[in-house]
Amino acid sequence: MICPNCGSWVDExxxxxxxxxxxFGDDYEEEYTCPECHxxxxxxxxxxxxPFCGALIEKKDYF
Structure with a gap:
């Protein structure tokens, strides 16, 4: 399968x-840096x- 983050091949x-x-998987999580509070x-x-400043999270296409 293809990694949704970087596009590299990952074994199933x-x-x-x-x-x-x-x-990734059923409980997919991603590290995110807030553009407001960093x-x-x-x-x-x-x-x-x-969770720190309440700014909206900018989602990527694969979410």
């Missing part, structure tokens, strides 16, 4: 991309706001 069943370190945190497809 692997939970983490060896190229970029992105994790703090980093993990987001999944259900997160909509920064």
């Amino acid at each position: 069943g692997e939970p983490i991309c060896s190229s970029c370190g992105a994790s 703090r980093m945190f993990m987001v999944d497809e259900f997160d909509t706001k920064c």
Whole structure:
């Protein structure tokens, strides 16, 4: 399968991309840096706001 984060090939069943370190699967989460407060945190497809400042999360196409 193709990593949705960097586009590298990942063997089926692997939970983490060896190229970029992105994790995926049923509980897909991604590291995100808030453009407002610049703090980093993990987001999944259900997160909509920064837990620190409340700014809206800018979703990527694959969410």
